[in-house]
Amino acid sequence: MIGWIDSRLGVDSWARKALRKVFPDHWSFLLGEIALFTFIVLVATGVFLTLFYRPDATPVVYEGPYAPLRGREVSAAYESVLRLSFEVRAGLVMRQIHHWAALVFVASIVVHAARVFFTGAFRRPREINWLVGVGLLVMALMMGFTGYSLPDDLLSGTGLRIGYSAIISIPFIGPYLAYLAFGGEFPSEGVISRLFVMHVMLFPAIIIGLISAHLAILVRQKHAQFPAAGRTETNVVGKRLWPSQVFKSTGLMLITAAVLAVMGGLVQINAIWEYGPFDATTVSSPAQPDWYMGWLEGAIRLWPPFEPHFFGITLPAMFIPSVLLPGIFFTLFALWPFVEARAIKDHEEHHLLDHPRDVPFRTAVGAGGLAFVTVLTLAGGNDVLALMFNVPVESVTWFLRVAIFVVPAAVAAVTYRIALELRDGDRRVFGRKKATFLERSASGGYEEKP
Amino acid sequence: MRGATLTAVAVIVFVGASLGSGVARAQEDPMREARDLFVSNCASCHGADGQGTEAGPSLQGVGEASADFQLRTGRMPLSNPDAPTLRKPPAFDEDEIALLVAYVGSLGVGPEIPRVDPESGELPQGSELFIAHCAACHGATATGGAVGGNAFAPGLHESSPLTVAEAMITGPGEMPVFAFSEGERNSILRYVEYLRTTESPGGFDIGGIGPVSEGYVAWVLAMLILVLTVVVIGTQRGEKGS
Amino acid sequence: MNAERGVQLAFVLSTLSSIGLVIVYLRGGDPQLEGLLLGAGLGGLGIGIAVWATRLMNSPEVTEDRESLVSPAEGEPGPLEGEGEAVTRRSALVRMLIGAGGTLTAALAIPTLSLGPTPGSSLRQTKWTAGARLVTAAGQALRPADIPFEGVTTAFPEGEVGSADSQTVVIRLRPGLLQLDGRAATWTPEDCVAYSKICTHAGCPVGLYRSAAHELLCPCHQSTFDVLRGAVPVFGPAARALPQLPLGLDDEGYLVALGDFPEPVGPSFWNLERGGDE
Numbered sequence: 005m006i007g008w009i010d011s012r013l014g015v016d017s018w019a020r021k022a023l024r025k026v027f028p029d030h031w032s033f034l035l036g037e038i039a040l041f042t043f044i045v046l047v048a049t050g051v052f053l054t055l056f057y058r059p060d061a062t063p064v065v066y067e068g069p070y071a072p073l074r075g076r077e078v079s080a081a082y083e084s085v086l087r088l089s090f091e092v093r094a095g096l097v098m099r100q101i102h103h104w105a106a107l108v109f110v111a112s113i114v115v116h117a118a119r120v121f122f123t124g125a126f127r128r129p130r131e132i133n134w135l136v137g138v139g140l141l142v143m144a145l146m147m148g149f150t151g152y153s154l155p156d157d158l159l160s161g162t163g164l165r166i167g168y169s170a171i172i173s174i175p176f177i178g179p180y181l182a183y184l185a186f187g188g189e190f191p192s193e194g195v196i197s198r199l200f201v202m203h204v205m206l207f208p209a210i211i212i213g214l215i216s217a218h219l220a221i222l223v224r225q226k227h228a229q230f231p232a233a234g235r236t237e238t239n240v241v242g243k244r245l246w247p248s249q250v251f252k253s254t255g256l257m258l259i260t261a262a263v264l265a266v267m268g269g270l271v272q273i274n275a276i277w278e279y280g281p282f283d284a285t286t287v288s289s290p291a292q293p294d295w296y297m298g299w300l301e302g303a304i305r306l307w308p309p310f311e312p313h314f315f316g317i318t319l320p321a322m323f324i325p326s327v328l329l330p331g332i333f334f335t336l337f338a339l340w341p342f343v344e345a346r347a348i349k350d351h352e353e354h355h356l357l358d359h360p361r362d363v364p365f366r367t368a369v370g371a372g373g374l375a376f377v378t379v380l381t382l383a384g385g386n387d388v389l390a391l392m393f394n395v396p397v398e399s400v401t402w403f404l405r406v407a408i409f410v411v412p413a414a415v416a417a418v419t420y421r422i423a424l425e426l427r428d429g430d431r432r433v434f435g436r437k438k439a440t441f442l443e444r445s446a447s448g449g450y451e452e453k454p
Numbered sequence: 455m456r457g458a459t460l461t462a463v464a465v466i467v468f469v470g471a472s473l474g475s476g477v478a479r480a481q482e483d484p485m486r487e488a489r490d491l492f493v494s495n496c497a498s499c500h501g502a503d504g505q506g507t508e509a510g511p512s513l514q515g516v517g518e519a520s521a522d523f524q525l526r527t528g529r530m531p532l533s534n535p536d537a538p539t540l541r542k543p544p545a546f547d548e549d550e551i552a553l554l555v556a557y558v559g560s561l562g563v564g565p566e567i568p569r570v571d572p573e574s575g576e577l578p579q580g581s582e583l584f585i586a587h588c589a590a591c592h593g594a595t596a597t598g599g600a601v602g603g604n605a606f607a608p609g610l611h612e613s614s615p616l617t618v619a620e621a622m623i624t625g626p627g628e629m630p631v632f633a634f635s636e637g638e639r640n641s642i643l644r645y646v647e648y649l650r651t652t653e654s655p656g657g658f659d660i661g662g663i664g665p666v667s668e669g670y671v672a673w674v675l676a677m678l679i680l681v682l683t684v685v686v687i688g689t690q691r692g693e694k695g696s
Numbered sequence: 697m698n699a700e701r702g703v704q705l706a707f708v709l710s711t712l713s714s715i716g717l718v719i720v721y722l723r724g725g726d727p728q729l730e731g732l733l734l735g736a737g738l739g740g741l742g743i744g745i746a747v748w749a750t751r752l753m754n755s756p757e758v759t760e761d762r763e764s765l766v767s768p769a770e771g772e773p774g775p776l777e778g779e780g781e782a783v784t785r786r787s788a789l790v791r792m793l794i795g796a797g798g799t800l801t802a803a804l805a806i807p808t809l810s811l812g813p814t815p816g817s818s819l820r821q822t823k824w825t826a827g828a829r830l831v832t833a834a835g836q837a838l839r840p841a842d843i844p845f846e847g848v849t850t851a852f853p854e855g856e857v858g859s860a861d862s863q864t865v866v867i868r869l870r871p872g873l874l875q876l877d878g879r880a881a882t883w884t885p886e887d888c889v890a891y892s893k894i895c896t897h898a899g900c901p902v903g904l905y906r907s908a909a910h911e912l913l914c915p916c917h918q919s920t921f922d923v924l925r926g927a928v929p930v931f932g933p934a935a936r937a938l939p940q941l942p943l944g945l946d947d948e949g950y951l952v953a954l955g956d957f958p959e960p961v962g963p964s965f966w967n968l969e970r971g972g973d974e
Binding site: 586589590591599601602603605625627628629630631632633655656657683686687 | 727728731746749750833842843844845846847848850903904905906907908909911913915918920931
């Protein structure tokens with residue numbers, strides 16, 4: 005059969021070369037593949053969902069099997085998701101797999117990005133791929149936000165309202181932009197179908213383009229590798245694509261899909277029937293977005309009531325935590341390879357990776373950054389924390405307002421120390437120095453030698 | 455003969471009076487018993503006549519519904535007036551509760567104990583009203599919520615329909631008073647029952663509080679398994695990490 | 697069990713699970729079984745393949761050279777040169793080409809403005825007008841006595857039930873508690889006070905009322921507003937008080953608005969104070 009294809013496309017020599025390609029063989033290099041395979045699951049389940057979903061805000065009366073909503077007026081979009089969940093065979097499991105996959109998609113991108121950051125794989129010549137990767141992270145967030153807003157339920161609609169208010173808070177152009185994006189004052193009739201176009205057509209096209217670029221650049225530049233015997237800046241030591249890497253990756257893909265499938269069947273997620281249809285005059289609690297938006301939610305909750313006015317212009321309270329903060333964060337994140345190269349004056353090509361301990365400063369910055377985002381994410385659920393620990397929500401908020409400064413700094417400092425110690429091989433166990441050698445000198449005394 | 459008749463009349467009058475006052479005393483007794491119960495358990499904070507003190511508010515006019523709610527849910531008696539009022543096993547038995555409720559009811563005009571019949575409620579109306587009026591504090595699935603300060607709207611999965619109805623009518627603590635009709639109230643009660651008894655169609659419901667627990671599960675369950683898988687697949691036998 | 701047996705077992709398990717999945721579907725479906733069987737079908741296959749790859753393959757470690765990414769140097773003409781000189785030489789034309797192309801691109805982007813209307817004054821107005829009766833979500837007009845003490849009601853202008861920007865909370869307080877000044881104090885017939893329900897922080901409906909503390913709490917980001925003092929924020933990220941609706945009574949004793957809110961409702965925007973169109 006391969007001969008049949010080859011005699012029509014002439015791919016034999018290309019195929020041989022491709023299948024013999026060598027890829028370095030460390031487990032941490034597979035983390036990005038979790039994201040890739042999760043994306044495949046998202047597309048596969050997403051196509052199924054698209055065949056049943058109606059991106060339509062027109063009110064209809066629900067007459068399906070879910071008793072508490074029977075006879076209620078809901079949007080056609082919401083009704084279609086209820087129908088998919090309760091009346092379409094395999095509908096609920098597909099929906100739940102899709103939503104779990106979305107949460108895991110962003111998580112796996114974050115883990116992969118952390119690996120790339122801490123090993124310095126973003127250095128020349130891989131800066132372009134780093135930027136592509138940051139773009140993929142941002143797109144993943146946008147896909148998630150637009151996707152979970154499609155069912156038009158009370159919880160996601162509240163999130164849309166907050167997004168609208170964030171856009172409005174932009175000085176000078178905010179109200180214009182918000183009306184353009186939403187098609188009018190909130191809640192606008194057309195926003196659901198617009199989100200649908202973004203989520204099903206525009207953003208997936210962009211993501212597929214970025215993923216293709218990401219992989220093509222990786223293949224062209226060849227994967228980086230950890231330093232070891234026999235490995236240099238001008239070679240790649242590892243296993244061939246066929247059969248070793250193909251089998252490992254295929255196995256990982258199927259196992260990723262399996263984990264998502266089991267979760268989709270056994271663990272309930274996004275039970276929109278519990279929230280009820282969106283109603284701009286009602287809100288339930290607790291009110292949180294999906295986890296990957298939690299850091300923004302936390303920033304909004306922790307930010308003090310700061311709304312200065314000067315010369316008749318107001319700086320709305322939402323602007324800094326919901327627009328400026330993510331803008332600065334992602335800009336710094338994207339520009340890091342260039343900032344670091346400038347700062348340490350290193351513009352060489354690097355194909356050998358760093359061990360995190362060998363670059364204590366970068367590792368400390370990365371750890372501090374992760375700690376910062378983690379504290380913000382926890383702050384996004386401050387009311388849940390208050391309920392769980394039976395403390396006033398005001399206390400949780402104040403605690404986290406202090407923690408957002410103290411914890412990242414402490415984590416960075418401790419990480420720096422640990423990295424330094426590990427790097428210098430100077431292990432202090434409970435304050436005792438590492439054993440040294442004693443040498444007897446000619447005069448009879450003993451001398452310590454390291 | 456006159457002496458005998460007089461004596462007979464005197465005996466009859468005396469016995470009658472004794473019997474009469476005995477009956478009257480029996481009628482006084484329940485209230486006395488109730489008052490005694492109140493004075494020994496409640497008056498230190500609420501005053502002997504329920505007029506209120508620095509430690510506790512006046513109970514004059516709070517009604518039987520209020521007393522019944524507080525006593526049945528064990529929120530009262532409260533040993534420390536500054537402590538939050540939390541649901542506990544009731545400190546009194548049914549008869550004692552009835553007495554205290556009657557006593558508090560006698561202190562002024564207030565809401566009576568409502569009739570509850572969740573079965574007669576309509577589920578769609580109940581879910582609509584619950585989401586519009588209750589979910590913001592008690593949570594979309596009635597699992598409770600933090601409402602600021604030391605106040606927490608409790609979860610309703612362990613509450614009886616009667617006490618839920620009494621809470622709606624009397625607005626205990628930080629809870630507002632709701633002027634629902636009896637039918638609306640029954641519908642809400644029916645929906646709360648539904649929330650409590652219905653199984654989640656999607657599997658384990660991990661708390662019913664939405665994205666926070668979903669996020670934890672995605673990291674602690676899915677990512678842990680997947681990263682471990684990657685470590686196992688990606689590490690050759692006989693080789694260590696890197 | 698050796699690795700090969702393990703792989704065989706995994707593949708068999710996968711096959712059986714896939715068949716089981718089809719059977720479950722044909723018999724009506726069940727989300728939990730579907731998930732488990734699909735997971736087992738995928739996972740059996742995946743684990744089998746992974747074990748095959750890690751235990752049954754003898755893939756040696758191989759070394760491959762990296763090509764240099766930097767192209768060989770000067771002297772050679774660049775990729776745009778040679779025949780491309782017809783372009784690179786005519787720099788004036790190239791500049792005009794870029795200028796015209798850029799302008800065209802900007803012009804092509806103009807239809808994005810069709811995506812929505814300009815805000816105009818819509819952010820400054822709601823559907824409340826002088827004389828509009830307050831009605832509940834069920835459409836019933838409200839008298840102060842209809843609202844219990846320590847009770848909270850959501851109200852709309854008559855005829856505009858459900859209007860998102862007009863949503864209002866009405867609270868009836870016991871006499872002597874309100875601490876309002878100036879004209880705000882005259883907007884409280886029989887100690888009923890009405891505020892916009894839209895949080896001035898991020899626009900969520902302020903759905904929580906703490907009847908003992910007399911505070912409105914927004915569940916989204918915990919902005920807390922003091923009802924007795926004009927809904928000024930006392931905790932949380934909101935920086936602006938909830939606008940107060942001027943309330944009065946009509947001849948039949950029903951609650952009516954005396955006019956629209958005196959300032960814009962909802963989250964702040966840059967020219968909140970200036971007035972006029974955006």
